Amino acid sequence: MNQPTVLEGPKEPVPSRDYHYWYHKNSSDHRYLPFLVSLINVIKGATTLAPYYFYRHLKQLHTVCNRTTRRDKFCPTAILTIDFYNSCHIDKHDLDNDVTNDMMTRLRKILFDFRDLLDKGVKVMKCRIEEVVRCIAHLENWGFCLPTTCCYQYLFRGERVQVYQWFMCPGLGTTHRIRNYWVHIFLGGLFSHCTSAPIYIVNGKAYFGKCPQVTMFAWGGN
Numbered sequence: 001m002n003q004p005t006v007l008e009g010p011k012e013p014v015p016s017r018d019y020h021y022w023y024h025k026n027s028s029d030h031r032y033l034p035f036l037v038s039l040i041n042v043i044k045g046a047t048t049l050a051p052y053y054f055y056r057h058l059k060q061l062h063t064v065c066n067r068t069t070r071r072d073k074f075c076p077t078a079i080l081t082i083d084f085y086n087s088c089h090i091d092k093h094d095l096d097n098d099v100t101n102d103m104m105t106r107l108r109k110i111l112f113d114f115r116d117l118l119d120k121g122v123k124v125m126k127c128r129i130e131e132v133v134r135c136i137a138h139l140e141n142w143g144f145c146l147p148t149t150c151c152y153q154y155l156f157r158g159e160r161v162q163v164y165q166w167f168m169c170p171g172l173g174t175t176h177r178i179r180n181y182w183v184h185i186f187l188g189g190l191f192s193h194c195t196s197a198p199i200y201i202v203n204g205k206a207y208f209g210k211c212p213q214v215t216m217f218a219w220g221g222n
Contacts, residue, residue: 044078047221050185051075051147057135058144061103075146079220083210085197088170091148091188094222100144107136145189150220152182159213165198188222 051074052059062074111132114124154163165178171191176184178195186193195218200211207214 040078040080043080043219044221047078047149047151047219048075050149050183051221054185055147057107057131057138058103058147061106062099062144063102075149075221077222079148079150079218079222081218083216084218085165085195085209088168088192088194090171090190090192091222094146094148094187094189096144096146100139103144104136104139107132107139111136142187142190145187146222147185148188148220148222149183149185150218152178152180153217154180155215155217157213159202161211161214162201163198163214164201165216166196167193168196169193 059074111129114129114132117124150167154161163178163180166175167178167184168175169186169191171193197209198211198216200207200214202211202213
């Protein structure tokens with residue numbers, strides 16, 4: 001899991017992904033470890049389905065390594081938070097130029113093979129060629145970035161509560177109000193974004209950030 005540490009600012013160095021990890025054995029009661037691992041696997045598995053569907057070319061072309069000394073896969077990290085909000089940032093560690101170059105080389109070879117087949121009179125589905133062209137354009141314009149999937153749930157304690165919280169994207173000039181059970185997927189290394197601190201209204205009283213009548217559970221994968 002990732003630490004809820006200080007987020008990357010525009011002038012801060014890009015740390016390795018390993019730097020963000022912490023080991024639950026140092027901070028969790030071992031009696032809960034089987035439940036914790038099971039919960040993480042269920043949540044991570046579900047949130048991984050979205051990027052595998054929406055970014056199939058990234059998933060298909062991403063290198064996979066599963067050795068004892070090194071593990072590398074597409075969207076390997078689970079995210080679990082409580083009462084989450086943060087400052088404006090860009091997820092620089094989600095970018096990988098080496099992966100981009102390797103994917104571009106492989107896609108151009110696929111496109112060359114398609115055109116070679118066409119020159120030889122072999123029928124090739126036009127939609128497949130167009131798909132490769134779009135994938136190349138995506139990487140040329142944006143480069144490779146791991147997708148992030150975020151899910152939100154507000155847990156209420158019997159009171160009627162109004163919640164005002166937004167997912168803001170200054171880098172795109174957009175803002176989306178967060179709703180209960182809202183899910184979204186985005187490429188966090190390509191533009192600045194943040195999750196605003198919530199405002200809770202309970203019986204005419206306003207709470208900023210935290211409220212005794214509400215807990216916000218946010219989870220995802222990256």
